[in-house]
Each structure stands twice: as structure tokens, then as C-alpha cells.
Amino acid sequence: MKIAVQLYTLRRELEKDFYSVIKQVAELGYEGVEFAGFYNINANDMHDVLTNLNLKVAGSHTSLELLEKNIDEVIEYNQIIGNKDIVIPWAKVDNIDDVKHLINRIKPIIGKLKNVNMNLHYHNHNHELVPYQEGYLLDYLFNELPELSAEIDTHWVTRANVEPISYLKKYQKRTKLVHLKDLVIIDGKPNYAPLGEGIMDLVGIIDQAQENGCEWLVVENDEPRQGGIRDIQISINYLKKILSR
Template identity: 25%
Template sequence: MTKPQIGVQMMMLKQKVEEEGIYTVLQKLNDLGYHAVEVSQIEMTPHNISEMQRAIKDFGMNIAAMSCGVEDISAEQKYPGDTLQLDFDKIVADCKAVDCTILRIGMLPMNYMGSKERTLEFAKICDNYAQRLKEEGIDLYYHAHNIEFVRYDDQFMLDIMRDNTSALGFELDVHWIWRAGLNPIDVIPNYANRIRAIHLKDFRVGEIDMDQYPGEGHEKLYFMLHMITQFAELGAGTLPLKEIIEVGLESGSEFFFVEQDELYGADPYDCLITSREHLLTLGYKNWF
């Protein structure tokens, strides 16, 4: 079995990449003790590819996963990045340039939401791309949020995608599973041997400054209730992370990417330090 590795989902560092450059960000992650990344919401320009190659050479950074879209959002609105529909050859070349064998779709396109029929259509499209990518030595994974736990004919949308694909894998996110009202410990085994990566982020009830919410009475309460659940640094929330990670490992996950969608004014490097320290207390020093 491949040794598991803890890394960073770089979506939370996209502003830092714009300010400092991707090489400097990867160098700082290396200094913090993280040696693997999943690249997301960062444009794959020739310069960024070259800088990632430099980081691989200089300090052994593992570009473990990269991201793409499936197709443009609509005829009028382009997907913000490369898509399998329009940029297949470029995406493959970029992955090979940094020795990356995991490609992940970050989110369900809006035009495929809303019915079992659309789900099946999207699953077929993804599986076709997954089969083509396997011929190039690249595994395609679909990253799920909470919306994929809507039920069609008493079956979760994500389960429908799983049961109607063979080459496509699934990247599970423990926070979004929890936010869907489910326990990741129960969900992850249902995708055993279809996962290579899991997103780690905690879930907390945040401190609320009521002055920032408009209205009075029930209107103010409505805003508060919809904003009180937060993304948290690992160990700063309520998720049973040790048990989740062990179930993920048993189910075949190789990578565990630390991620935090919202930082609430905190510096992302500080958040990553907090999460790493918690993972060390859980006994995962050898996974870094």
C-alpha cells in the first residue's frame, strides 16, 4: 500500500499565489512541513507550471492533484479555467509536466443540477473523460459538496453517480458530508477503492457579531442562523477527525488535503500551522 500523505488544498492560498508567486508559496508550505499539494483555482500558465517544476526539483514538492472543469458554464459564460471539453490535451500535458496522476473536477456544473436524468447525463460525460484520461496515466475524480446528497428516487445523487460510472473516482470532503447531515465515518466506506484523496476541514459554530446582520427580530435571526456554521482549522471544530482519517485510509485514500474554504480574516499560513499541529497530536507525523 502507498504511504499516505497529508497535503494542502491550494484554493485557500490563491490570493497568496497572486501576491507572492506560486514558487514562494510552495516554498513556505515546505517550510511549514507540508510536502504535497492539490492545485485548485490557480491558473495553469506556462510560468506557473515552470515554477511548480522548480519547486519539485528544489525541495521535492509533490504536485499530487490538479483541477479542471468539465465544460463552459453556458454559451455566454466561460468556465474560469481549463475544461476537459476545450483543453483536454493541455490539461494532460500540464499534469505530465509535474508528474501528477490525479485530476479532479471541483464542482457540479449548474446546468446538471435538478434531476436524476441530468445526474446520469453528467456521470456518463465524466466517465467517458475518465476512461480517456486513464489511457494517459491520469485518474479523474469528482469532488463532492453537500448538494450531491439530494435524493432522487430515494438514492443520493452522489451514489447514483458512483453506481453509473466505472472509471470515475470520488474525492470526498468531510466538512461538506457533515454539513449534509451525514457522518463521514458512515459515508466514506461506501466509496472504498474509488477514492485516492479526501479533503480535511473541521466544522464549528462561530461567534456571531449581531451588528453585522441587517433587520430586526426574525429577519436578523434568519441571517444569523444561515451564517453561524463555519469552516474551521482542524481541531477547532466538532468533527471526529481521527476516526474519519482512519476510515479514509482503510477505504483506500492516499492523500488527505487540509482545506479551509473561509478564513474569517485569519492568515492562511496560520490556519495551516494550527491544522498541522492538531494532526501531529493525533499521531500523523509520518504522513507529512
């Protein structure tokens, strides 16, 4: 498995100086990046930056609305930078009617991406893990769309009081990308933490991701309290130690 960082973690730093920050990502030992926007950099320039730093693309978070309105432009940009994995980062999923509506929106996108040898993934939060029938709303989505890959965010699965290792196991063969961030309790509430500084069974999660055939472990922290660079440094140091066992 390779290690990438979801660049949303570094959004504040990247907005100030994209090139300097992306260079630091490579210097820390990350093999890839997962995008959440492109900071007004054209595709050819982005390709050159990544090539010069020997960074691969481990997916791109792309809103459902953008995919519906401008899928041809999305495809073109991502083909230029060498990315085959498009990820829907969030969708309104509060009940089964929302899920059925989402399925109808996603179906044509899967087809268009498949035609150009690209994959569509769905990244969960905790709101999709509402019990429904024998599982959860998220399961209904994946069951109805067998060609939709699952980018399981193990932190958000845990926040939904679902055991993340068994949930990962449920989607073997469909989890090319797995999101990792640790969880801590602050003032009685769940919060984000760098890997190894919280309460999650990350070793078990990583072992299951390996068993699943995961290609990319994607480090993320929505709100890094120690600053983005310091946060991702702690996380990659932890991951390297675990993966070297």
C-alpha cells in the same frame, strides 16, 4: 497517508507572491499540494519549483468545461508536473436529470485520461447529497461511473447532514484523496475552521480514510478567518499529532 494542502486555501496569498508562499507550505511540513489553477506559471517552471521544495502533486482541481475544451493541454501540463490525478471540483447537480447529463459529459474524459494512465476524481459539496432511491444523487453518479474516483469532502458531507465516516466507508478503494476541514457554528450557521478547532470527529474520519487506503489527506479551508498560512499551520500541527498516535 501523506498530507497535502489544497492551494485554493491560499489563493489570495499565492496571487501576491506564489514562490514565497509555496516555500512556506513546504517549510510547514506539507508533503504535497493539490492545485486549483497554476497562476500563469508554465509547466516546466512549476515542475522545477516543486522539485526544489520536494513537494509532490496530490491532484489538480480542473473545471469540467476546461477538460471538455482543452483536455490535451491539461494532460500535457499535469504530466510535466508529475500529476496523475485530475479532480472535477464542482458541477451543477440539482436533480437526477442533471446527474445523467453530467455522466454523459464525464464518460469520454475518463476514457481519455485512462489512456494516458491518469485518473479522474469528483469532489463533492453538499448539493449532490440529495436523497435519491436508496442513497443520494452523488451515489448515482458513482454507481454509474465505476472508474470515477471519489474525492470525499468530509466537511461538505457533514453539512448535508450525512455521517461522514460511514459515507467514506461506502467508497473504500475509491478514495485516494480525502478533503479535511473542520466545521464550527457561527451565529447559528455552519462555517469553516482549521482542523481540531471545530465539532467534526476528525480522528474517526482519519482512521476510516486510513482503512480505505487513502494516499493523501488534503487540508482545505474555503475562507480561512485567521489567514491562509496560519490556518494551514494549525491544521498540519493537528494532523501530525493524530497521525503519530
